[in-house]
Amino acid sequence: MSSPFMSLPRELRQRILLLALPQDVQPAVVPYFSLPVQNLLHISRTVRQEMPWVLNNYSPRFYLRSPSHLADFLSFLSKYRGVLSFEYKPKFEHVSLNIFHDAEVDTMQWTCYCRGRDMHTHDELVNAWVVAVPTIPEQVKTILLDITPAPGPMREDRPEWVPGFIQDNRISKRFVTEHEAVLMHLVQCTQQQFGNGVSIQLSGQLSEKSRSSLDNVVARSAVAGIDIRFVGDMLAVQPRIPRPQIWKAVQKLAPVRYRWIEEENRSVYVPPRNEQERQLAGMHSIHWSVDTQKLWTRIANQDEAWAIALLLKFGQFMTSGDLDRVDFSPMDSRQRALVHNMAKDLNFNSQAVGEEPERFVRIEKYTRNE
Known part of the structure; x- marks a missing residue:
């Protein structure tokens, strides 16, 4: 007995199947080989008989990470178009270009301007897209320039970090401002390549602190006769949140020091002075979860010595090349919860072993499988 779907008119079935496919392909892959298809x-x-029509009318937005990703994608499109059992002419009408996917965090956060502009900009990424734009097929109708000032791996693997990262003054003000000219050049080159028949828009996530830089790009584009808008998300400026106590404890135990070199007119990082500072140095860049911060603060208020000793033990475990596993001494459930949370933040595996009151936590050095 056929299902109600199969009893529908063929044209209606085809349109339902077309609507069932995602409108965004991230990252861009040949539609025929995507998981939904x-x-x-x-x-x-x-359904298989209807799919040739569906695929030839399927026009998603392709999300491209880099110029090399664009080249590989177009190569695959050309390669597989002739090996399928039906005539396949994939539509390439909507595309999103991730401008700063390959950016490096250290470069984006660089604050010392005395060594030249190249130390804190990624002009080469924007210019690479300028070179790649002419390779985009002429059938394109919409081009989104994703100008989110955050590296692609962070956006894909740690999306919860992105809002805080782009709200940083070093990113929202300095980095974005420094790239106004090259972004404007990219917009102009794209306009010259495709003319007024293609809609060019800016997208992604920006901090409200970047509003003036964004307005400058839009205004300069308008002067050049290019009508562009920002169609992404503008994040409101959040009130400053005080540093968590666990971060303050790490800073107190292993302070970050810099030394000014008068002859070179710059400051340099001073390495840790002792073993304790060396062991805890890696914790300065850890993004502690909210649960970890609350638990550590609560326990430290009752037993600061125990909380400090826990930090030191984790620091020793992080920097030890010989230790792959460590067993903590028996502790109560709240302390075990803190150890589990800290292990998760530090990308260690953790498990509770034993029965009360001798139950303890064991941590191991390999990435957690969530």
């Missing part, structure tokens, strides 16, 4: 192809013979 493959799932539909395996439903039934009737």
Whole structure:
């Protein structure tokens, strides 16, 4: 007995299947080989018969990470177009270009301007897109320039870090401002390549602190006769949150020091002075979870010595090349919860072993599988 879907008119079935496919392909892959399409192809013979029409009318937005990703994607499109059992002419009408996907955090956060502009900018990434734009097929109708000032791996693996990262003054003001000219050049080159028939828009996430830089790009584009808008998310400036106590404890135990070199007119980082500072140095860049911060503060208020000793033990474990596993002494459930949370933040595996009151936590050095 056929299902109600199979009894529908063919044209209606095709349009339903078309609506079932995602409108964004992130990252861009040949639609025929995407997971949603493959799932539909395996439903039934009737659905497979409808898929050639669906695929040839499927026009998603392709999300491209870098110029090399664009080149590989176009190569795959050309390669597989002729090996399928039906005539396949994929649509390439909507595309999103991630401008700063390959950016480096250290470069973006660089604050010393005395060594030249190249130390804190990524002009080469924008210029690479300028070179790649002419390779985009002429059938394109919409081009989104994703100018989110955050590296791609952070956006994909740690999206919860992105809002705080782009709110940083070093990113929202200095980094974005420094790239006004090259972004404007990219917009102009894209406009010259495709003319007024293609809609060019800016997208992504920006801090409200970057509003003036964004307005400058839009205004300069308008003067050049290019109508662009920002269609992404503008994040409101959040009130400054005080440093968590666990961060203050790390800073007190292992302070970060710099030394000014008068002859070179710059400051240099001073390495840790002792073993304790060396062991805790890696904790300065840790993004402690909210649960970790609350638990550590609560326990430190009752037993500061124990909380400090826990930090030191984690620091010793992090820097030890010989230790792959460590067992903590038996502790109560709240202390075990703190150890589990800290292990998760530090990318260690943790498990509770034993029975009360001798139950303890064991941590191991390999990435957690969530």
